[in-house]
Amino acid sequence: MDEKEITEKVRMCVAQALGMDADEVVPDAMLFDDLGAESLDLLDIVFRLEKAFGIQIPRGGIQSNVLGSEDVKEEDLVKDGVLTPLGIARLLKEMPEINPDRMPEGFRAEDIPTLFTVQTFINLTQKCLAEKEKKGA
Amino acid sequence: MGIGIDITEVKRIEEISLRHKEFLTRVYTPREIEFCTKKRNKYQHLAARFAAKESVLKALGTGWSGRIGWTDVEVVNDRWGRPEINTYGRVKEIVQERRIKKILVSLSHCRDYAVACAQVITERG
Numbered sequence: 077m078d079e080k081e082i083t084e085k086v087r088m089c090v091a092q093a094l095g096m097d098a099d100e101v102v103p104d105a106m107l108f109d110d111l112g113a114e115s116l117d118l119l120d121i122v123f124r125l126e127k128a129f130g131i132q133i134p135r136g137g138i139q140s141n142v143l144g145s146e147d148v149k150e151e152d153l154v155k156d157g158v159l160t161p162l163g164i165a166r167l168l169k170e171m172p173e174i175n176p177d178r179m180p181e182g183f184r185a186e187d188i189p190t191l192f193t194v195q196t197f198i199n200l201t202q203k204c205l206a207e208k209e210k211k212g213a
Numbered sequence: 214m215g216i217g218i219d220i221t222e223v224k225r226i227e228e229i230s231l232r233h234k235e236f237l238t239r240v241y242t243p244r245e246i247e248f249c250t251k252k253r254n255k256y257q258h259l260a261a262r263f264a265a266k267e268s269v270l271k272a273l274g275t276g277w278s279g280r281i282g283w284t285d286v287e288v289v290n291d292r293w294g295r296p297e298i299n300t301y302g303r304v305k306e307i308v309q310e311r312r313i314k315k316i317l318v319s320l321s322h323c324r325d326y327a328v329a330c331a332q333v334i335t336e337r338g
Contacts, residue, residue, distance in 0.1 A: 115267060116225050119240070123233040157274035186275055 077205065082129075086198045089124040093117055103195040104173070111194075118189065121197060131204035154185045171196060215333040217271025219264040220326055226263060227256040240266075240283040248290070260327035261320040262288045268331040269298055269316055273307060288318065296320050298331070312336045 077085075083103065091098040094111055107113040113121075122133050153163035159179070167188065168176060173195040230236050237246050241262060249258040266286045275281060285304035288296050298316040300308050308316070317332040 114225075116221065116229060116263070119236070120229050120233070123229075123235060126235075127233075184274065186271065 079202070082201055082205070083198050085128055086125065086201050087194060089128050090121055090194055090197060093120040093124055101194055103193065103198060105194050106190075107192045107194070107196075108190050115189070118192070125197065125201055129201055129205060131201065131208055133200065133204060157184050157186065159183050159185055171199070173199060214335060214337075215272040215274055216331065217268040217273075217333075218328070218330045219267035219271065220328045221260040221264040221267070223256050223260045223322065223325055223327060226260040226327075230256070230259065242284050242287045244289060245287060254322075254324075257322040257324070257327055261322045261329060264327050264329035265296065265298070265318050265320055265331065268329040269304075269318065269333075272316070272331040272333045273304070273311075273313075275304075275307060288320075 087098050087101045087103075090096075090107075090111070091101045094101070094113055094117055096111065101111065105111050107118070125131065126133055148162070148166070153160055153166060159167065163185070164176075164179060164183070167179075168174065171191070173193055174191040178191055237259075241249070241259070245259075245262055249255045249262065252258050265288045266283060269286045270281070280303040282302055285300060285302040287299040287301065289299055291297050296318050298318050300316070307313075313333055313335050315334045317334065318329060319331075320327065320329045322328070
């Protein structure tokens with residue numbers, strides 16, 4: 077499956093979960109601010125993606141790549157709920173699609189989902205598909 | 214100390230439960246599923262527990278980050294029917310690390326909405 081096909085399918089899943097027209101679900105649209113999603117919608121999107129692509133999205137979902145890693149201690153990334161400079165750097169590395177201007181000083185880990193865009197789910201799906209292919213190889 | 218609040222639409226819980234069979238087992242513990250599905254208004258109870266899980270994570274200030282799973286927060290009822298919170302996995306670790314003494318939660322629901330408010334009490338108060 078090529079990138080364009082993945083993108084279209086992800087947009088369709090997001091649109092169906094949110095009851096919107098797929099035309100409105102552009103890759104850089106922000107899930108909460110632009111598309112009006114709620115936390116339950118994120119779960120709906122995850123389940124739809126898992127079914128549509130035959131993938132398993134890990135628990136902790138998107139943020140687990142950033143904060144759930146074994147190579148760095150969580151307390152070095154988040155202190156008192158606030159992302160450290162190292163945490164911000166890691167977030168931007170793992171999620172290059174997010175806008176750093178939306179992370180003011182004192183940005184809290186619990187607010188990471190507010191940064192999610194449609195592209196976040198496209199990237200996550202691509203990653204899960206690559207892992208699935210690797211396992212099957 | 215920390216507080217968190219959440220509101221959940223009962224209809225959305227019903228829709229997502231019916232559409233995705235895995236929703237119940239991914240989000241709720243076997244004990245929660247058993248409790249809620251026996252009730253006539255089961256979606257109200259499931260919605261209240263969903264709101265409770267969200268409110269606890271807000272009160273802890275972690276959100277659904279890192280290695281936290283939905284079933285790491287469980288709502289049970291004591292012998293008087295009052296809701297209590299059990300924690301597992303990463304949330305249990307956080308509770309121990311921060312020396313949290315108790316997590317209090319209050320739930321309410323009607324036909325359309327369920328709300329939950331959680332309060333985290335540490336050893337310092």
